[in-house]
Every structure is written in structure tokens, then in C-alpha cells.
Amino acid sequence: MSLITDLGAKARVAAGELALAGTDLKNKALLAMASALRAKAEEILAANAQDYKTAAAAGMSEAMLDRLALSPSRIDDIADGAAAIAALPDPVGEVTHMTTRPNGLRIGTRRVPMGVIGIIYEARPNVTVDAAALCLKAGSAVILRGGKEAFLSARALTEVMRGALAQSGLNPDCIQLVTDTSRQSAADMMTAGGVLDLLIPRGGKGLIQTVVQNATVPVIETGVGNCHIYVEKSADLSMAANILYNAKTSRPSVCNAAESLLVDRAVAAEFLPMAKERLDQKKVELRGCPETVAILGDGVKPASEEDFGTEYLDYILSIKVVEGLDEAISHIARYGTGHSEAIVTSDYFAAEAFLDRVDAAAVYVNASTRFTDGGMFGYGAELGISTQKLHVRGPMGLTALTTMKHVVYGTGQIR
């Protein structure tokens, strides 16, 4: 694993310098990155056009090609994103807690950079800049390993960013790209103990599972969201239809979109036709339990066991009629992925019980699951949604990319 070790050694040096760089310098570099991306848009677009041509010739799907393609306005958006990160508060250096112990030791908890962060991602060129900018602001050097389909784009973007770093007086090795896009380089990153302090996979379920299964370095698992909207019998049904419609159809391809509807038996006959009428506007395919089929007739297909466990990421919704809160919570415990879960209810006790008993990154009462997002939560920007319980759960903002150390001020204390 000499390439990763080599990049890692350079990153470690850069990380040491970056950890001591002040907020002003980091912000200056982020703004320089934004300017340089705009100024060199043509070079970036030319590299991207080559990637696109190769991928199209290799038969990449339309949806994937759309993710790969850059345009002047997309580059503007990417540059805006970097500039927006400059405007966020700097998490580094905050002392979240400080006490004086009985022996006079003053022990503080100081937020510090992670050190070196690895990001493994796929064919979305914007991740190159988003991830680099977030890591930079959080004070960590980053080693980026993108998919081979977007390699030329990622290389062009990285070169522009490194140039801006150098110009701003920061070590360009704060941002490095793995130039070997073979599986081996990804495998080397996953086992780069001592080189990477943290590895974050960004992409589809397959990538994330590969990293989680194979990494020996600390990893944050992101992404899969089999999110439910549970319509409790006391719900305001028009609010429920509104929330369901939004959660399912406003952007079906993202992880915080709803995939499944649970509805109390007492209101199923009234609610399901209302829900169907709204969802029909977007031609959402419905797959329901036998009771749902009995109520909606031809408008719904029978759902299989597998349907209830599927994150469709598409205009498809599974539906199950439940007896009440307990069954809804059990169903979510069984099929949910711990991402975002919502109840629609007017009952105080049902609301609190749902918040208490559902084990997920975000648990909602009377709101769409689509809010599970760094921007919506007020973090400003994010590097994905953590669905594990260690370190961070839910949107990963700048703070999630830092760690802490104990700083201890003594006057000669011994134990």
C-alpha cells in the first residue's frame, strides 16, 4: 500500500500545519478555492467532457450520466458551496467543558481536528469539492478517492483547489486525490491504520457495505433510509396526506424520502383513498398489505415481505394497516434502517411514546422526514447522514468531522 502510505505521510504533515491554521486563513483558502473554480471552469468542463464521453461510450445509464455531468451553472453551485462553508462557524478550538478538580487540576475538553480523513465516493464530481471544503474548514487533511468514471473531473477540480491552497499560504497536501482508481487503492485506504483517522464512504448501498465490511480504520456508515410515515388514528388526516405526499414525492431518490406508510386500522378506510388521490398526481406505485388492497382495490399491488424492507428511492410506496402504536413501532423496529421516522398524530401521549420508543437518527412528530439534512437542521452543510450510533447520528456537519482532546493544566500534581 505504498501509494496510500505516501499520500498519508504528506497528509499528516499538512494536517499538522492545518490544525494550527486560524479560522481566517482557512476561510481565505475556501474563498480562493471558490474563485479559482469559477475562473478555471473551462478546464474543469473539458476534463468532465472527456469523462462523460468515455462513460457514455461504456454504456453508463442516463441517471448516472446526469450525476457525472458538470455545466457552468453546476460549477457555480459547487463554488457557492465552498464559499458557504467559509461563512460557517469554525468548530475547532471550542472548549465544550472545563472543570477544576479537587486537586486543582484544570481539565478542559477542546474540540480539535480529526487529522487525516479519507473519503471514498463514486461518480459525482461535486463530492470532490464538497468533501474537501468541509474537511478543510474542520481542520483535517483529506485524501479523496473518487470513482474511475469521474477521475479526470476529480483531478481537474483537485488541481484547482490545491492551487488555491498554495496561493493562500496553506499546504496543498491538505487536499490530495488518489490517482490510482483500482479496487486495490480503495482496499488500501480501508486498512490504512495510523494513516487515516477516519474513513467515510459516500455513495450507494454497495459501496457503503463494502467499506463497512472491510475497513479496519474507523468508519462512519452513512445513508440507507427506509423511512416510515405512521398515521396514528387521531391524526389530522389532511396534514397526514400533505406530509406523506411531501415525504414520498418531493425528491424520491434521497435517503430521507419516505418509503413506507403505516396507518391505523381505525382511519385506514378514510385515509388511504385520500393518500392515493394525492400520490396519483405523481403516479406513485402503491404496494399494500391485504387490508390496503381490500380498501383501495385495483389501485394497489400486493406488497411482499421484501417490499417492507426495501428502500425504493423511486416513486413507489409500501403500505401497511396496523392496529395501533405498538404494532407501528414494532414494524419500524423490524424494517426500519434507523434513519428518519415520523408519526402524524394529535395525541400527546402517542407523540411522546413514538419519540421515546423509536430508535432512529431522527424521530418526527407531525413533520416530513425530508428535513433530515444538515442545512435543514441548521448545520449549514453536511457530509452525509450517519445511520450508525457511534460518534454522530443523523446529518454530519463540521462538528462531526472533529474530535476532542483533554487539555490539563497542572501545578505539579502527582497521583
Added chain:
Amino acid sequence: MSLITDLGAKARVAAGELALAGTDLKNKALLAMASALRAKAEEILAANAQDYKTAAAAGMSEAMLDRLALSPSRIDDIADGAAAIAALPDPVGEVTHMTTRPNGLRIGTRRVPMGVIGIIYEARPNVTVDAAALCLKAGSAVILRGGKEAFLSARALTEVMRGALAQSGLNPDCIQLVTDTSRQSAADMMTAGGVLDLLIPRGGKGLIQTVVQNATVPVIETGVGNCHIYVEKSADLSMAANILYNAKTSRPSVCNAAESLLVDRAVAAEFLPMAKERLDQKKVELRGCPETVAILGDGVKPASEEDFGTEYLDYILSIKVVEGLDEAISHIARYGTGHSEAIVTSDYFAAEAFLDRVDAAAVYVNASTRFTDGGMFGYGAELGISTQKLHVRGPMGLTALTTMKHVVYGTGQIR
């Protein structure tokens, strides 16, 4: 992996109940555990005597046999430990942050239990109770997998604790012991995705490395401490000798003990003989760089490169003369394990630079590294010292055994 899956299913049910149990009930159970351990000391001692006999016959070392052996007073200490955990504040349910977003959503960050925690440990029977009591208070079910040498002891302790849980009205499956002590059961725990929310190895370097290398579930790496005392040229040298003596000799077998001395060239000739005089009282073997050897002569052996990277856990100290702060910090970055590092100095800028630039769980000015400990930091009890950067760094108290969820109160918001 049917045994672990089976235990995991029972643990998941118990965890769901425990997460909703109030502090009073958990404390009652902890006190009942403490009482039961004292009341059934004879049974526990009988089981331990069998383990001891088998281990002694198999040729276990004296040091290991000492760790394995229980006595009435050790059982009292173990029971005291469980009772002390009852007295600690309950981390579960704290809302650390709550804001109202511009759209009226109220988003809170609530501390919640991990769920199911696995602990893999070796032949120290007390870990059985310490780990179970901490997990219980933190609201998580625990699956304990101890070493085969202490199996009968662990089983006796677990049965007593489970009885106390049942008596207190908690599900006994909050605490389960893996009855298969083969390597396979440990391997199954390491890959028990969806079963374990967190796995913590407690024990020697070999165990920890095995778990870190093989686990696909989230792990917290604990333990290895190659800790340095750096005597900067402005140091009060008698304070420095005092701190060094304490850090090296008060308990050499623990991870926060000092393993290496760095001393500025400007004060080496004065300090090294002072240090040697103190360390000679405990017959500490010294292994130094050529300059150290030149100063101390026959009183010190030459140190190899390997010495500087070794956690001796014994009455041995490596010594290196350095030019100043920069060389000391580089040396620590190269050989340290990110555990605990100390500077002794009277210089304000040297102190702050050391705190800023040394990357470790705990960084000290003018105090012994021996304070890196849950009790000393005011956490009350701990489940080891994390030397990784994710989730928790340094002593792992009750809070480190919890996670969080976002609770979102809406009034019909859609995005």
C-alpha cells in the same frame, strides 16, 4: 453464528425495555446487584477457585493468576463498584441542545442508550460486573464474552446479577454471558452487524488488535499508552523529577504510566542525575540515547530505536535528550500512541504550544500522566481509555456508552 444471534435477539428485547426504564429502577437494580454479590460471595468464590485451580495446573503465570483470583475483599470491592455506579448521574434522556428552526420545527438532541453493547475481555472476573453495571446504568443491554480461564467465575457473577435484575423487575437478559468461549464466538461478535451497536475490547494489545482488525461492527479501540514526560528547559526540575517518578513508578502496569523521558539538552546534565536518583529507589531500568549514556555513564543502557516505540508496562524507562520543544513534539508524534503526554515547564508559550500541537487523548502541563482515568477526571467510573478519535477519546465514562437521537416536534411542516 446462531448463539450470538440468539443472545442478540434476547438482548434487543431487553434493551428496548431498559431504554424506557427510569433512573430509579436502574439504580435499584444496581444496588440489588451489589447486595446479591455480597450475599452470594461463597458461590462466586467456589466457582473462582475452580477456575484458579485449572489455570494454575495449565501453567498460568503468577501475574495472570493474581488477576484471576477473587477473594472476599475483592468481591466487596466489585460490589462497591456496582453501588457507586448507582450513585452516578444518569446520562440517558439529557437534551443537550434544542433549537427552533425558522420554519417552526423544534429540533432537540436527546441522549439515548446505544442499544446492545458487546464486551470482549480476558481473565479478569471483575470486568464482568464493572462492564455490566456501566452498560446497565447507560441503558444498554450487554453481551459479555470473557476469557475461558475465568469462565466459571464470570458465569457465577452473571447468574447473581441476572437474579438481582429479575428481583428488581428488570429483564435479566439486560446482562448475558456468551457461554461458548471458543474463538468462533468472539469472531461472531465482531461481525454481528445489526446485533451489536458497539463492541468494546478490554484487555491486552493482542486482543484489542484482533478486534480492531476483524470487526465489522463499530468498535472503540482502547488501551495502548506509550506516554512521555517532556522536561522543557525552563522546568522546575524538582517538580519534573517528582512528576516523572510518579508517572513511571506509581503503577507501571497501567496504560497511563510514563514509558519515556524527553529532556532538553540545556538542562539534561543537571536533570538526568536527579531523575536517576529518584528512579533508583524503585530500581527502574534506564535505556537512553547516546547523550544520556554520556551523562549517566554506567547507570543507563543504550536505547534502541525499538525502545522508543515500546510500552514497557514495567520498571523500565527510555530516555532521549532533545534540542527543544520542536524535537520533543516530533518525537512524540512519531513514537506516541495518542494516549497521554506531559510537558513540565515554566514557560507560558511552551505550555500552550505543547497543548496545541501534541495530538493525544490527554495533554498535560505540569502534572503526571497517571491522571488519565475516569475517576480522576470526575466521570466516576470508566470502561477503559479510548485511544481512537471517533466518538470518545480518553476515559470512557457513562456518557461514552450512550448515543443520541434527534427529536423533532412539528406542526405539519413539509419541505
